[in-house]
Amino acid sequence: MMAVPARAMAGGNRTLVTICVMLATIMQALDTSIANVALPHMQGSLQATQDQIAWVLTSYIVAAAIATPLTGWLAGRFGRKRLFVACVIGFTFASLLCGIAETLAQMVVYRLLQGLFGAALIPLSQATLLDVYPRERHGSAMAIWGSGIVVAPILGPTLGGYLTDTYTWRWVFYINLPVGILTIAGIALFVAETKLDRERPFDFFGFATLSLCIGALQMMLDRGETNDWFGSTETWIELGLCITGLWVFLVHAATAEHPFVSLALFKDRNFVAGSVLMFLIGILLYGTLALLPPLLQQLMNYPVVTTGLVLGPRGLGTLVAMGVVGRLTGKIDARLILAIGFSVTAYSLWRMTGYSLDMDMWPVITITILQGFGLGLVWVPLSAASFYTLPVELRTEGSAFSSLVRNIGGSIGIAVGENVLVRNIQINHAAIAAHANPYNPMMQIPSVHHAWNMTTTTGLAALNAEVTRQASMIAYLDVFKLLMILTIALIPLLLLLRDTRGGGGGRGPAPALD
Numbered sequence: 001m002m003a004v005p006a007r008a009m010a011g012g013n014r015t016l017v018t019i020c021v022m023l024a025t026i027m028q029a030l031d032t033s034i035a036n037v038a039l040p041h042m043q044g045s046l047q048a049t050q051d052q053i054a055w056v057l058t059s060y061i062v063a064a065a066i067a068t069p070l071t072g073w074l075a076g077r078f079g080r081k082r083l084f085v086a087c088v089i090g091f092t093f094a095s096l097l098c099g100i101a102e103t104l105a106q107m108v109v110y111r112l113l114q115g116l117f118g119a120a121l122i123p124l125s126q127a128t129l130l131d132v133y134p135r136e137r138h139g140s141a142m143a144i145w146g147s148g149i150v151v152a153p154i155l156g157p158t159l160g161g162y163l164t165d166t167y168t169w170r171w172v173f174y175i176n177l178p179v180g181i182l183t184i185a186g187i188a189l190f191v192a193e194t195k196l197d198r199e200r201p202f203d204f205f206g207f208a209t210l211s212l213c214i215g216a217l218q219m220m221l222d223r224g225e226t227n228d229w230f231g232s233t234e235t236w237i238e239l240g241l242c243i244t245g246l247w248v249f250l251v252h253a254a255t256a257e258h259p260f261v262s263l264a265l266f267k268d269r270n271f272v273a274g275s276v277l278m279f280l281i282g283i284l285l286y287g288t289l290a291l292l293p294p295l296l297q298q299l300m301n302y303p304v305v306t307t308g309l310v311l312g313p314r315g316l317g318t319l320v321a322m323g324v325v326g327r328l329t330g331k332i333d334a335r336l337i338l339a340i341g342f343s344v345t346a347y348s349l350w351r352m353t354g355y356s357l358d359m360d361m362w363p364v365i366t367i368t369i370l371q372g373f374g375l376g377l378v379w380v381p382l383s384a385a386s387f388y389t390l391p392v393e394l395r396t397e398g399s400a401f402s403s404l405v406r407n408i409g410g411s412i413g414i415a416v417g418e419n420v421l422v423r424n425i426q427i428n429h430a431a432i433a434a435h436a437n438p439y440n441p442m443m444q445i446p447s448v449h450h451a452w453n454m455t456t457t458t459g460l461a462a463l464n465a466e467v468t469r470q471a472s473m474i475a476y477l478d479v480f481k482l483l484m485i486l487t488i489a490l491i492p493l494l495l496l497l498r499d500t501r502g503g504g505g506g507r508g509p510a511p512a513l514d
């Protein structure tokens with residue numbers, strides 16, 4: 001990709017490019033969580049069952065997962081700018097279609113389209129920012145990009161709850177229209193086109209086998225809990241398809257002349273180590289994000305909007321950390337920053353194991369800010385270090401692969417967290433219920449006996465509800481403890497990364513602006 005170095009780029013143009021690509025990043029990242037809180041309202045409007053309405057989320061996730069690896073090849077064949085504009089147009093139009101959908105079938109199809117077009121927005125945004133900023137400012141660039149990736153999903157439920165309560169669930173999708181139109185105009189005017197690479201043929205077989213693997217894995221993770229995991233034939237079929245697809249893809253990639261995923265990516269030690277860590281961070285980030293809303297809403301009886309307001313400050317902590325670390329990246333060893341970030345995150349998870357049903361919202365807010373700060377310290381240096389030595393021509397494909405493994409990690413984190421939670425609720429319920437019997441002296445206290453009279457149906461129901469509530473809280477604490485242990489275990493893996501201070505990286509200049 002021959003072009004003018006990023007240093008020669010006018011600061012004003014670089015700022016405009018940053019604004020444009022960040023609008024695309026935020027728009028796509030918001031849609032990963034903004035629709036969740038609107039599902040109950042959609043369910044009534046579209047006349048769907050609880051199981052059917054889940055396809056509104058599943059269709060988007062599966063489509064995005066399958067389409068993400070295509071980004072590198074499409075950008076090389078048609079040009080990054082053309083692909084960027086086409087994807088934003090498609091995503092915006094699909095959002096409009098989602099807003100006017102009248103049936104569940106229409107909504108699922110339109111969400112599939114939204115996922116297909118939205119899959120490329122995150123990797124294209126990251127690759128564009130890496131190109132327009134010089135290597136010594138990649139930390140600042142990734143701080144800006146990371147703020148959209150991390151903060152937008154956190155704020156999604158808050159914005160979604162507000163739009164749904166104030167207007168209607170359809171505005172969860174309509175909100176993308178003005179943002180999409182501005183993004184299309186900005187990218188068309190200010191983002192540069194990259195050199196085409198039409199010599200590399202499309203590896204259809206590699207794409208098909210990888211898509212089979214990813215699609216089957218996402219379906220298994222998304223529907224596993226509903227299907228009782230490995231007690232279901234569907235889960236075993238999906239697992240078999242996933243393993244088969246992965247094995248055939250790996251064998252084909254190792255022997256094909258032009259594999260779908262370039263093997264040159266895996267020759268870069270920092271990129272490989274960074275991808276592994278990004279996968280594990282996906283488990284931590286999305287696993288925690290998925291657990292906190294139901295904890296606050298179901299056990300603490302917080303309204304949807306209040307839940308969003310309580311969790312929103314997490315984004316503030318992330319923004320502060322990214323602003324600080326963006327200036328430090330490249331000046332001190334990134335591994336030290338990462339170690340501090342993981343330590344802060346682990347400490348916040350340890351604090352979360354002290355949550356109780358009697359606490360007010362302030363412990364949640366303060367610990368959430370602390371956790372957001374820790375993840376902010378991790379995101380920027382890891383993103384910068386992963387691409388530090390990766391050749392410019394591999395950045396788009398590398399960004400797509402990094403986004404893919406992060407999203408897969410997130411899906412696994414959500415699935416494992418929910419599975420451990422459900423199992424622990426059952427175990428804790430049995431353990432607590434064993435002590436709830438007429439011979440327990442505590443049950444003889446008049447006020448307790450009156451509220452939980454085991455000789456009446458109403459009393460037994462009230463007692464069971466309280467046992468379930470206590471068992472659920474203990475189960476949440478167990479999952480937080482598991483995530484804390486995983487976070488601590490990540491710290492030694494930082495030795496896989498090379499020190500990115502000094503040295504040459506990111507070979508090749510960045511493309512010029514039009």
